[in-house]
């Protein structure tokens with residue numbers, strides 16, 4: 021993956037360029053194994069200038085999917101991981117003081133709008149409620165971003181696209197998305213792929229053979245049955261890929277699974293032990 | 304627990320206080336003198352258990368105190384956990400068999416521990432393994448299984464019994480492994496159809512039934528090991544290592560039963576061959592439990608009948624829906640049909656749109672019969688067998704003098720309509736219990752409470768700096784820089800230049816709805832009450848607004864709601880004693896309780912409203928239809944109504960075996976299952992933190 025800035029669209033002074041938002045343009049096709057018709061739906065939404073919401077548990081391929089679609093649609097990608105201190109200025113931009121001058125610096129959202137990029141707000145519910153509101157004018161027919169500080173009203177070119185992700189398995193009642201936000205998006209449901217597909221993904225991403233991948237996927241399936249009974253969420257594909265990568269470097273599968281799957285999932289002794297039992301049962 | 308150890312006279316006083324000994328002409332002198340030798344922490348453990356036992360009965364408390372004293376040196380001095388195991392074993396025995404059983408178990412247990420050889424010091428108890436094993440089994444495929452301890456290891460295909468303790472292996476790890484392998488073999492019997500063939504014709508030909516059953520178990524073990532090896536090769540390897548090589552004479556049988564398609568019938572065929580040449584003693588296989596095919600097949604037959612009925616009724620509903628509207632996508636199960644991994648040999652389009660209980664039933668039938676029988680795929684006609692004896696007008700339990708405080712509608716899924724004013728609800732003040740009980744809980748969990756408070760106080764957001772305020776204790780540098788930049792660039796600088804450390808209003812109101820049905824009697828009730836005490840401590844630290852109500856019912860004409868703490872009440876002595884006074888009463892007619900309490904919650908002026916149910920199982924009521932699907936559907940409906948009012952629901956349930964219906968009621972992410980009541984108090988605060996953090 022290479023990072024490049026489109027000249028002309030974002031003229032950033034060299035002395036502050038480290039603060040500029042990177043526009044990612046994948047050099048090679050990011051590997052993504054489609055599970056259903058998500059690629060077609062996404063492409064259609066992009067064609068119709070509609071924002072998209074990806075729903076699903078963590079580690080099931082949402083981020084990868086966006087990277088893949090950005091490559092397919094030949095648009096740069098800006099990714100923002102949302103957190104609870106994310107302010108509007110963090111998204112839209114702010115003035116910096118350089119020497120005795122002030123320099124305006126676009127935030128990632130503004131940069132994406134100007135560049136006609138895909139802007140991916142990952143785990144949007146983590147962001148503060150007042151921050152979420154800035155995306156509203158971008159997600160209806162206005163398709164524009166008011167930059168109040170500058171008194172500027174940036175209209176989005178047709179290539180700009182807003183994508184958000186959201187994990188409905190999240191347990192906090194304080195972190196639910198408001199209907200007024202939700203209903204602006206075309207939504208795609210993500211879930212763990214079926215076993216055979218997931219095994220192919222794990223084999224490809226982790227660099228292990230089919231047989232090992234199948235066992236990892238089997239283990240993943242077992243842990244997912246513990247959701248709500250010891251675990252908040254079972255192992256996502258990401259954890260299985262991590263374990264596979266450790267195995268590919270020569271680590272014993274059981275050790276790799278303990279480190280990459282069991283430990284990240286659970287703290288409670290009974291659950292940890294049971295996960296270890298499952299690992300030793302599968303391998 | 305710190306401090307010097309308690310002297311005999313202090314112990315006497317404590318025992319007297321716990322057991323009211325002076326009223327009973329018993330003297331605490333002797334036990335107190337013996338307990339004096341223990342370190343303080345151990346003394347406190349003993350007193351703790353005595354207090355717990357005394358809640359069951361004073362005599363049990365006394366028994367525990369005197370036996371603990373008698374065995375003080377042997378038991379306590381070494382390990383706290385051992386004392387706990389001992390006491391728990393005694394309390395459990397009491398629950399099932401009364402005082403005599405408790406006396407026996409406590410005596411035996413202590414005796415076994417006192418003259419332990421170094422070898423058996425590594426014994427592992429069922430209690431220590433239960434959580435781990437139930438988690439392990441839950442993850443494995445197939446129908447959910449209950450776990451219980453008993454004299455020997457066996458299964459009736461729904462419950463696994465495992466021994467109280469294992470000390471066969473030289474070390475603890477070995478005994479843990481043995482527990483796991485025993486459980487796995489029993490799981491495999493249920494999963495891979497050990498009871499799907501009737502063994503009686505073969506068993507009858509053996510002169511010695513016990514021996515015949517032992518051999519049946521051995522041959523099945525061979526077959527099951529191969530079944531396990533397909534998906535869980537690591538587990539199969541562990542089993543193989545444990546059992547060692549098969550005796551030469553049995554190798555052929557092992558190979559034959561290890562073939563892919565082998566079934567229990569092949570094991571019986573092997574028995575027949577062996578019988579003809581004369582069967583000797585079975586090889587010793589520590590991981591193989593006993594078999595009781597009669598019991599298991601009885602359970603299996605009842606289950607098949609039940610599952611068939613469930614499936615056929617569901618198909619009937621679907622058929623009716625189909626013919627009525629022609630729209631099959633509209634059913635209320637649409638969101639549920641997508642989840643799960645329903646696989647069926649004969650993919651009938653209908654099965655995929657089945658409601659979850661019917662899907663479970665179909666899967667279960669497939670496990671029991673190898674396929675879903677044709678008969679089960681015919682929609683039920685009128686007058687088919689029903690698993691719940693219903694019919695007739697239910698008894699009216701209410702005393703006719705009192706007028707209900709409210710009437711609530713109830714959802715009848717069969718009619719697809721509400722029954723108006725069906726549920727009679729009475730609200731009254733929860734009765735006061737002993738304040739001392741709360742004090743004891745707070746003392747016992749003092750450490751936990753301290754850490755919860757610390758954690759929650761930080762969560763409260765008091766420390767969270769609020770940036771860009773007009774006024775505050777600190778200068779907000781970012782804001783200053785922005786303001787300077789704004790001024791430079793000719794803009795209007797913002798006057799919000801300070802950081803203020805203010806408590807962020809969480810604006811959350813939580814209603815705790817506590818199950819007071821009869822089934823919670825004992826551990827569950829204790830766990831609920833203890834958890835409430837811990838919750839109150841935690842939430843007081845947070846400053847959220849909360850209320851606690853108990854519910855219980857006895858038919859639709861008598862649904863009781865008990866006020867423990869209203870939103871306006873403080874967590875004071877009165878509230879505490881009402882928590883202590885929560886007790887197990889009648890049944891669990893949940894819908895009305897949900898409607899009533901969500902109504903109260905709705906009136907609260909908070910941005911987020913949360914209804915948390917503490918319960919031990921599914922909705923249930925006396926002798927009427929509320930026990931089955933009806934109760935679940937009504938409760939689901941009530942929760943949906945609450946959702947429409949902006950109230951979120953969450954359920955903490957203590958019985959994982961009842962948990963299959965939870966996703967249906969609360970949605971996939973909105974419940975937790977605590978497999979062991981005793982763990983609830985430890986976990987409840989964490990659950991609450993996650994839920995509202």
Ligand SMILES: Nc1ncnc2c1ncn2[C@@H]1O[C@H](COP(=O)(O)OP(=O)(O)O)[C@@H](O)[C@H]1O
Nearest residue numbers: 051052053078079080081082083084225257258
């Ligand atoms: N359908 C898929 N195709 C390719 N890789 C996938 C797929 N699903 C998951 N992965 C793998 O799982 C990892 C985690 O996925 P990611 O997109 O980061 O998850 P999410 O954003 O949903 O939390 C990816 O890096 C990738 O290796």
Ligand SMILES: [Mg+2]
Nearest residue numbers: 079082083142
């Ligand atoms: Mg991601």
